[in-house]
Amino acid sequence: MKLTVLLFLSLVVLSHPLLSQIYLAPDGDDNNPGTFLLPFATFPKAISEANPGDTIYVRGGVYDLTNTITITAVKNGTANQFYTLTAYQNEIPILDFSAQPFGLKGISLQANYWHFKGLNIKGAGDNGMDINFGSYNIIEQCKFYENRDSGLQLSHGSSYNQIINCDSYFNADPPDYGDADGFAPKLTVGTDNYFYGCRAWVNCDDGWDGYLRGADSVYTTLENCWTWGNGYLKDGTDPGPQANGNGFKMGGGDNSNGDSLMHHMYLRNCVAFANKNKGFDQNNNLGSMTLFQCTGYSNITANYRIQRALVPGQTLTVKNCVSYYGLVQLGSFAIQETNSWLPPFVVASDDFLSLDTSLASAPRQADGSLPEIDLLHLAEGSDLIDAGVDLGFPFFGAAPDLGAFESNYVAVIGGLTELVEQFQLLQNYPNPFNPETHIIYLLSTPDRVTLSVFDVMGKHIRTLVDGQRQSAGEYSVTWDGTNESGIQVAAGVYLYRLELENGMAEFRKMFLIK
Template sequence: MNTLSKRTVVFALPLLTAIATSASAATFYIAPTGNDSAAGTESSPWHSLARAQQAAKPGDTVYLRGGTYTFTAATSSCATRRASVSGVVLDKSGQAGQPIRYWAYPGETPVLDFAAMKDDCRVKGIEVTGDWLHLKGLEVTGAPQQPGNRLNHESWGIWINASHGIYEGLNLHHNMGPGLFIKDGSDNLVLNSDSHHNYDPYTSNGAGQSADGFGAHVSAGHPGNVFRGCRAWANTDDGFDLINAYSPVTIEYSWAWDHGYLPGTRTSLPAGNGNGIKAGGYGGKYVPNGVRHVVRFSVAFGNKVSGFYANHHPLALDFTNNTAFANGSDFNMLGIAPDGSPVYLGTLRNNLSPSPSTLKVAGADSAHNAWDLAVPVSDAEFESVSKLGWDAPRKPDGSLPDLPNFRPRAGSALVDKGIDVGLPFKGKAPDLGAFER
């Protein structure tokens, strides 16, 4: 969408400009065939991120050449079988306007593969604790659990406890836990990234219980975390999970489908929750200091349980211009009252579902959605209603592919039927759903 491209440029341009004009910025290189005793140049690259981090300073760029980087052991030993260890630790910070960049070399794909690690505890493939970092174009796979250790929950592809980071163009897959997880920190942007086929078979509370595509469980006082232009599919738990987040998080222009199943099948996993975007909640308990998350311009379909789910959140969440179809429940606004009783909460505007019978929104603040307006949502209103192709290659700039799927056709009853909520739109009024005609 044009809106996505504009928002991305506005956010990233000041950082890139600052880097480009920094006379002291250096460029280093690593490669699977490199040597940490080398010079770190393009013709004589280092081998490891650890060696590159030793040299990198704010404003510098580390290019990862294409190929597979295989990790066989963590940077430290497991203190106990319940401890956590990491394959890579990025703990050196950049500065405002001068992040340290860890980027794929243009036109190449570096694959960081942690599957060969045998550490008998939880594994963070990449642990990020440094602020002002920019990771771009990396493929992260294989963060393992050990079959003989069922004392823990998930491992993680990328685990973040840092602020002001950009995590762009990442491909996170086949990890035994979430592809990317923001444990804490402020103002992180996860941009144009994919997380799919993550499955935690040895989690202590059931196979598939904790392998989300993306998660953010940040503490109070850490606002500004955003997922933009991201896709999550075929993960065994949820696509996006904001449970126990005590600072506001935004999910926008993102897609989530086929969750809660054994990856690549329609075999239900009993422990896998199976929601597309789980936008809140505090473990089913009422808390007085819950926060308001935002989900907008996003799509959820084919999920075992809910497309968009409030997850017992104690106050109304914002759901604006989203499209849901073929989920167990397209929109489920189940909240929780101060006395612990169930109540339906949410502020819903300009959303679209072709199956009103699946909605659980009674009592929520629902207005100007397709079901409120009694707008017809038949197949004829869209250019295509295909469930296929959503994982198509991204555009050269990394943004989502242009698909006809569930986009209003010319003359559709969905066009200009929404209400202005202060967000960009074309025409006389916003269209209903995630896509503007």
């Protein structure tokens, strides 16, 4: 006990240069030491005091800001020591840049290995956040809204950033209203940026925009992302044709000067609906595009339009996708399999549990993941259930379903379906985590269970439950972040997959931070 107290005191005495936790609050003071009880007031002060591995806790409340928060490469973290800038617990910090002059950005992130979490960024005079010259950053559970250009932009070679469970909406650039997208990995963006579980709605230009100018042959991946209602202002008015109104604009450049810009796009389980223009839009992208298990609904010009021939050697692959109430315009070069617009499928409103698009902006779940809603999920009896081709991802029943949402129904003889739910695999907690996390699952009947961890490339990392027979009930398994050899693995996204004896399986993502 005495030793603990002594250690504690010595840490307090030495704390200033060794701070690992820095606090920031709207009623703080930059003359404070930046502790929980005596927090700093400004972002620049907190950032200047932080070292790699430190966490800056941002208390809830409104921060009225006019200057751009700029984080330069002087503050680069490392793969093992991120800088973390996060909302404190469940508090809601609102970085309100509404008083900024037009043209100033909210946050300019020019550094590597930063982890932003839980911040609301609104009203900036330009981008809410621009990651420029910044790579390997994680932007998680942040909201970007009512900014006067794109909510989150990636530029100047920014690469390997992960945008997880973020929302971007009501962004609009007066007076022209021609540029503000929800998420903009565009122009000079770098490669291998990754979006997961993000939503973009009612941005005046596009939901996502991958238009290139100055970059070429870059890769962007989107999984479980939704976008809708783009091309309009928050009040529902249409500011004109310069407000393009595409959901996922996948490229590519004007390609009017003989250039052949390629933005290689991979979209899986993505949804676009009710956009003013196209849902999934080539926009002259001449690179490879892969659309797996996507759903387009009620986009006014077309649900899918990818018609212009690609650079030789590049491919357009569209599999297990759904279109309802909108055009599909794909070039004959498209590699297609089991899409809902191909025979023998017939798509009608009764294929879906719900077409109530107002559900899509529902609040997220406590862990930041997308809300569980019925919109565009398949209904019992749909011929789209178990109708897809196996693309290597877990599914219920005999085959993957078509579209973005794998249902709990499986096809049985005679074109009927029945509900099965033999297990539930829950989101791990804590998540993100370091060093360990817990995975909980439920079995409704006794079964043999295998629970394994993979990296995002599908490489096996660790088996946690190895085919053991378990009775019905609830199980909790802890993963300590090590591989089969007991070695700590690197920070990043991992998948855990639960498989039953009959091959039925489900996986979820988890997020190891260092």
